[in-house]
Amino acid sequence: MNAVYINNASCISVQDTLNENFFDHLTPENSVQVVKAIEPNYKEFIPAAMIRRMSKTVKMSSVASHYALKEAGIEQPDAIIAGTGMGCSQDSEKFLKNVIDNQEEFLTPTYFIQSTHNTVAGQIALGLQCHAYNFTYVNTSSSLEFSFLDAMLQINDGEAENVLVGSTDEQTERTMELYCLNNTIKKSEDLPFDFLNSKTDGVIWGEGSGFFVLGKEKTESSYAQLKDIQISNRLDLDEVQNFIGDFLAKNSLTYNDIDAVILGVSGDARSDIYYTKAMGLFTSSALLYYKHLSGEFNTASSFSTFAACHILRNQKIPEVMMINSVKKDGIKNVLLYNHLLGNDHSLVLLEKV
Template identity: 80%
Template sequence: MSTVYINSASCISVQDTLNENILQNLTPESSSNIIKAIEPNYKEFIPPAMIRRMSKTVKMSSVASHYALKEAGIEQPDAIIVGTGMGCSQDSEKFLKNVIDNHEEFLTPTFFIQSTHNTVAGQVALGLQCHAYNFTYVNTSSSLEFSLLDAQLQINDGEAENVLVGSTDEQTNRTMELYCLNNTIKKETDLPVDYLKSTTNGVVWGEGASFFVVGKNKTESTYAKLKNISISNKVELNEVQDFIQNFLTQNNLSAHDIDAVILGFSGDADSNVYYTKAMDVFPDSSLLYYKHLSGEFNTASGFSTFMACHILKEQQIPEIMMINSEKKESVKNILLYNHLAGNDHSLVLLEKA
C-alpha cells in the first residue's frame, strides 16, 4: 500500500494534551490506580442542551475531532472511522440499571439508543452534517489500528482523500468496580506503580480520546507518514521478536533503521514480558514508554500515536518517556508496539514527513 499522511493530531487524555508545549509538560501518574482525563470546557464546543444528553466519550470525541479537523483545515472529511474498546459504557450502565430498577417495565429507550458503540462516529457525523462513509471498529486494544488501516485502504482505493480517524474510551463506576474485583486494575496496596519493573499484576486504568486526519497528500500541518500496520490477535512470547522482525523486513527496514520504539509497558508483570522481549531487538534505538502518562485502556495506543506524531514533528524526545539513554540527533522512523493483557498485538510504523 502507498503511504498516507497524518495531517493533524488531537488528544484529550490524563495529560493536558489540548494545550501547547505538550512534550514539555508531561506528568507521570503512579500513586492512583484509576486516573481520569482532563476535560475541556464543553460549553465552548457543544450546545448546553446537547451536553446533558451526551456521555463522556461522546463529549470528548466531539471536541477532539473538532480540533483535529480545524488543524487540518478541513470542514468535511470524506470518511469518519472510530475505534473503541468499550464504546458508550456510561449509557449502557444506565440502561441496565433502569432494567433492574424498573423490573424490566416502562423503560425509556434513550439510554439504549445511545449505548451502542457506533454512537460516537454517528454523533460526530451529525455535528458535521457529514453523510460520508461512517464506520466503527470494536477490536479491544487494536481498535485504533484497524481504523487507521481502513483509512489507508480508503485512500489507496481512491474512495477518500481525507479521513477523520479516532479512538475513544471512557471510565464508568460499575465497570471500574468489576475491574478491581477481577484484578484487572492494580490493588491499592501495590501502589505506587513501577511501570517497567513491576512484580505485581494489574494496571492503572485511564481514559481518553484521540483523533487524527489521515490524508492522501502532505500539507503544511502534516505530522508524519503512516507507513504500515500489522495486527495479530495472538502472539506467543517466543514469537514476539519474529513478529517484529518480519514486519520490519516487509518494510525493507532493519532494527538499526528504527530511531525510536514506543512500548506499552503497563505495570502488569505478566504482560510486560512481551515488551521486555521486544526491547532486545533494538540495541541502538531510543526505547520509550507512555502508559505512566496515559494509563492503560482499550485505545491507549491513540495516546502513543499522538505522542509519536509530536516527536516526529518537533524532533524532540521527552526525557519522561525514555527507558534507555539512547537519544538520536534526528528521528526518522518510529515503531509503536502495543497489546492489552497479552492479546491483540499491533505494530504501527510512522516516518518523518
C-alpha cells in the same frame, strides 16, 4: 500501497494534551488505581442542551475531532472512522440499571439508543452534517489500528482523500469496580509501583480520545507518514522476534533503522514480558514508554500515536518517556508496539515527512 499521511492530530487524555506545550508538562502517575482525563470546557464547543444528553466519551470525541479538523482546515471529511473498546459504557450502565430498577418494565429507550458503540462516529457526523462513509471498529486494544487500516484502504482505493480517524474510551463506576475484583486494576496495597520494574499484576486504568486526519497528500502541517500496520490477536512470547522482524523486513528495514520504539509498558508483570522481549531487539534505538502518562485502556495507543506525531515533528523526545539513554541526532522511523494485557498485539510504523 500509496503514501498516507497523518496531517493533523488531536488528543484528550489524562495529560493536558490540548495545550500546545503539553510535552513540557507531562506528569507520570503510579499511585492511584484510576486516572481521569482532563476535560475541556465543553460549552465552548457543544450547545448546552446537547451536553446533558451526551456521555463523556461522545463529548471528548466531539471536541478532539473538532480540533483535528479545524487544524486541518477541513469542514467535511470524505469518511469518518472511529475505534473503541468499550463504546458508550456510561449509557450502557444507566440502561442496565433502569432495567433492574424498573423490573424490565416501562423503560425509556434513550439510554439504550445512546449506548451503541457507533454513537460516537454518528454524533460527529450529525454535528458536521456529513453523509459520507461512517464506520466503527470494536476490536478491544487494536480498534484504532483497524480504523487506520480501513482509512488507508479508503485512500488507496480512491474512495477518499481526507479521512477523520479516531478512537475513544471512557470509565464507568461499575466497570472499574469489576476490574478491581478480577485484578485487571492493581490492588491498592501494590501502589505506588515502578512501571519498568513491576513485580505485581494489574494496571492503572485511564481514559481518553484521540483523532487524526489522514490524507492522500502531504501538507505543510503533516506530522508523519503512516507507513504500515500489523495486528495479531494472539502471540506467544517466543514469536515476538519474528512478529517484529518480519514486519520490519516487509518494509525494507532492520532493527537498526528504527530510531525510536514506543512500547505500551503498563506495569502488569504478567504481560509486560512481551515488551521486555522486544526491548532486547533494539540495541541502538531510543526506547520509550507512555502508559505511566495515559493509564491503560482499550484504545490507549491513541496517546502513543499522538506522542509519536509530535516527536517526529519536533525531533525531540520528552525525558519522562525514556527507558534507556540512547539519543538520536535525527528521528526518522518510529515503531509503536502495543497490546492489552497480552492480547491483540499491534505494530504501527511512522516515518518523518
